[in-house]
Amino acid sequence: MRGSIIPVVWLALAVLPALAEAQDTDALRREVEQLRRQQEQYQKTIEALNERLKRLEMLNTPTAQPPAPATPPAAAAPATGAPATAGSPAITAPAAAGSPPGAVAVAQTPGGATSAPSALELLSPRQPFSLYQQRGAGQLLFDMGLTGDFVGNLVQRNVQKAQAGTFSGQENRFFPREVELSLFGQIDPYARADVRIEAGEETAGAESGVNLAEATITLLALPYGTQAKIGQMRNRFGWSNPIHEHDLPWVDRPDVYRIFFGPEGLVEKGGEATWVPDFLPFYVEALGGVFNGDNETAFGYGRINNPLATGRVRAFFELTDTMGLQIGTSVASGETPDRLQSTLVGYDVKYKFRPEGWLHPLLTLSSEGIYSIRQVENSAGDKRTRDRFGAYGWAEVQPWRRWAMGTRYDWTQYPTNPGHQWAVEPYVTFMPSEFLRFRLAYKHTERSSREGFDLNGGSGRIMDEWFLQATFVLGAHPAHPF
Amino acid sequence: MRTIARGPLGLLVGIVLVVGGLLVPGAQAARKLRVVATIPDLKSLVEAVGGDLVEVESLTRGTQNFHEAEVRPSMMLKLRRADAVVENGLDLDAWADTAIEGSNNPEIIRGGRGRIEVSRGIEVLEVPSARVDRSMGDVHPRGNPHFSLDPGLAPAITQNFVDGLARVAPESRAAFEKNRAAFLAQLQQRMVEWTKTMEPLRGSKVVVFHPDFIYLLTRFGLVQAGTVEDRPGIPPAPQHLVTLIRQMKEEKIKVILVEPWNDIKLANRVAEEAGAKALVMATAVGAVKGADNYIAAIDYNITTLAKALQ
Numbered sequence: 193m194r195g196s197i198i199p200v201v202w203l204a205l206a207v208l209p210a211l212a213e214a215q216d217t218d219a220l221r222r223e224v225e226q227l228r229r230q231q232e233q234y235q236k237t238i239e240a241l242n243e244r245l246k247r248l249e250m251l252n253t254p255t256a257q258p259p260a261p262a263t264p265p266a267a268a269a270p271a272t273g274a275p276a277t278a279g280s281p282a283i284t285a286p287a288a289a290g291s292p293p294g295a296v297a298v299a300q301t302p303g304g305a306t307s308a309p310s311a312l313e314l315l316s317p318r319q320p321f322s323l324y325q326q327r328g329a330g331q332l333l334f335d336m337g338l339t340g341d342f343v344g345n346l347v348q349r350n351v352q353k354a355q356a357g358t359f360s361g362q363e364n365r366f367f368p369r370e371v372e373l374s375l376f377g378q379i380d381p382y383a384r385a386d387v388r389i390e391a392g393e394e395t396a397g398a399e400s401g402v403n404l405a406e407a408t409i410t411l412l413a414l415p416y417g418t419q420a421k422i423g424q425m426r427n428r429f430g431w432s433n434p435i436h437e438h439d440l441p442w443v444d445r446p447d448v449y450r451i452f453f454g455p456e457g458l459v460e461k462g463g464e465a466t467w468v469p470d471f472l473p474f475y476v477e478a479l480g481g482v483f484n485g486d487n488e489t490a491f492g493y494g495r496i497n498n499p500l501a502t503g504r505v506r507a508f509f510e511l512t513d514t515m516g517l518q519i520g521t522s523v524a525s526g527e528t529p530d531r532l533q534s535t536l537v538g539y540d541v542k543y544k545f546r547p548e549g550w551l552h553p554l555l556t557l558s559s560e561g562i563y564s565i566r567q568v569e570n571s572a573g574d575k576r577t578r579d580r581f582g583a584y585g586w587a588e589v590q591p592w593r594r595w596a597m598g599t600r601y602d603w604t605q606y607p608t609n610p611g612h613q614w615a616v617e618p619y620v621t622f623m624p625s626e627f628l629r630f631r632l633a634y635k636h637t638e639r640s641s642r643e644g645f646d647l648n649g650g651s652g653r654i655m656d657e658w659f660l661q662a663t664f665v666l667g668a669h670p671a672h673p674f
Numbered sequence: 675m676r677t678i679a680r681g682p683l684g685l686l687v688g689i690v691l692v693v694g695g696l697l698v699p700g701a702q703a704a705r706k707l708r709v710v711a712t713i714p715d716l717k718s719l720v721e722a723v724g725g726d727l728v729e730v731e732s733l734t735r736g737t738q739n740f741h742e743a744e745v746r747p748s749m750m751l752k753l754r755r756a757d758a759v760v761e762n763g764l765d766l767d768a769w770a771d772t773a774i775e776g777s778n779n780p781e782i783i784r785g786g787r788g789r790i791e792v793s794r795g796i797e798v799l800e801v802p803s804a805r806v807d808r809s810m811g812d813v814h815p816r817g818n819p820h821f822s823l824d825p826g827l828a829p830a831i832t833q834n835f836v837d838g839l840a841r842v843a844p845e846s847r848a849a850f851e852k853n854r855a856a857f858l859a860q861l862q863q864r865m866v867e868w869t870k871t872m873e874p875l876r877g878s879k880v881v882v883f884h885p886d887f888i889y890l891l892t893r894f895g896l897v898q899a900g901t902v903e904d905r906p907g908i909p910p911a912p913q914h915l916v917t918l919i920r921q922m923k924e925e926k927i928k929v930i931l932v933e934p935w936n937d938i939k940l941a942n943r944v945a946e947e948a949g950a951k952a953l954v955m956a957t958a959v960g961a962v963k964g965a966d967n968y969i970a971a972i973d974y975n976i977t978t979l980a981k982a983l984q
Contacts, residue, residue, distance in 0.1 A: 378783075378784050378785070380785075381783075381784075381785035381786070384775070410775070412775065412780060412783045413780040413783065413786075414778075414780065415780070417754060417778045417779070418778060419775075419778045466778060467778070468750065468751070468754050468776075468777060468778040470751070470754045470755045472751075474748075474751070475747040475748055475750055475751040477747070477750075477776075506747075508746065508747035508748055508751075510746065510748040513735065516746055516748070518747065544744075546744060548735075548737055549737045549738065549934055549935045550935070551739050551742045551935060552742075553744075594909075625808075625811075625907070625908060626742075626812070626907070627808060666808075670771065670772055671745050671768065671769035671771075671772040672745070672772070673745040673746070673747065673750075673772055673773070673776060674744060674745060674746045674747055
């Protein structure tokens, strides 16, 4: 028995490892098989994901990307002969059609609700969606531009003596009237800022002083078609007052503005709000504002507790695709340093005809007028009201892109003194490009009396002035509305 | 106070409400998404994507030079009522900022959800690789902005529309995608025809008045051999024209491509001298008769080019 057990044990010891090895091999084979299946599965998954990624890339980036341009970069070198480049003619198949809904990677944006926003929502800050996305590394987050405006004038000697010319104190001089640095852009998703700093020669031979021409914050995200602007600004009184000197269609601001508001026009510190209704069949903008009333010519009290109040309504009528008409009325009411009431009411009308396909208007017609109602006090302390009026009419034709010519006729009374003046000013403008302009003008002015224009024994009763203006724009310059 | 409320003030409020209700555009009709496009090409493409769900207006016409559009207050009124605005970007329609700001519509200001800039994701051509300034004329520092009439870029452009419109009306995304797919399928069919037409002309040289056509030319393998404008936007000097005419004669260039607002007389004179032909192209939808929509405009250009170059 003992002898039989030994061979069995020996046999078992010899066979069992072999059996165990056979079992391990099977297990390993099974494991390998399983791994292979898994690998195939992964491969399929990777392929599916790759396919999906490709589809998404084709949808979200320009699918049929244009090949290398058929010319060298035009901006870097003028387009001349260039090697032919094979273009890829096929457009991308509409992959989105085959994609399951939601498969397209879409930049879902926060707050994308469709229902009308509540008043609370309207007052809440909005999230930015596209701000800054076009900016690259090293780019500024705002725009800047520089304009230069130089004026030369020739006038009779007696007018120079009386310092009664259109550019008082600068008669028979060539001078930098306005060199302006503009910085503007969006502050954040809710507001934009505009800052304009200008330098110019204000008196003959003096060093050019630097002034803050404008600095405003415009709140863009207000509800119900409203917008607010605060800061120092050229007031929207008439259509020409907000326009800076270098952008005016004339060398000088119309007499009615210079006489009723001073040589700079109406520039004030305060705030104004506008409303554009969306239910009218034509464009209307209503404006109301409150300002210090610093303008020394018309107001001058300069305190917000007795502010200068302004208002304006303008409407635009698109007569045809080629013709437009804008009419407006403005008001500004404040107090003089003597606490006397001063109110100015204005009208403005502007018509433009731009034939189909033209890059510029052929004909522009306009007129603006101001009616001034001002309290004055005589030496006895008696108060009375002085009503004064002034206006201009203007016509310009631009038959060629580079050349324009026109005439302005001014007639205005003086706001406090008796008398009036009239002037006629024909001019011709040459624009070698959009960014460079030269203007030559002649202005004949007659005043009803030399009183007030007779400094140093001179006389400014009759003036014949020649103006030469040169203007350039460097960098960004926002488009001007109609 | 109560008397005032019942009297003139109440009457005034009543009149305002009644008149306002009558005047609110489409107050009685089903509300469609109001979209304003800066140029007519984009209007046509938005109509294709938006279908019946949108009502689209363009701020400019095809016959206008988009660089120099006049900002009219009537534009501001359209934008005041808009749910979304579609702009080309790359400074082609930079004036739109002024119009949008004047509209007092916070939904479409920069950063607003209704602001859709189409140039996002477009591979822009002629991006300057060296320093540029205005001595080179009216250059575009961010590249050539006239990409809208390259049919190969329509998928990317329309995808931007789908994403932008879905921001304003997310519930309509599926419909926008469906419309887009149908439009692209239609465009694909035409693309096959256009490619076949242009294939034999691959490598042909053309002269352009202003570099508006680079995307179209590149797409179909044509070569822009020269420009009538010496520098973009600047009238050409006579010496440049003499050189150009000589080049056209030497290289047997048959056509000058012209925009509707270019100096056609000058283009004709140069073409005549060089023994070529000046062709007024559909630089935008509506630029020429028959180019009433996006596909028709491209078709016009391909047909005109093929006929002239054969």
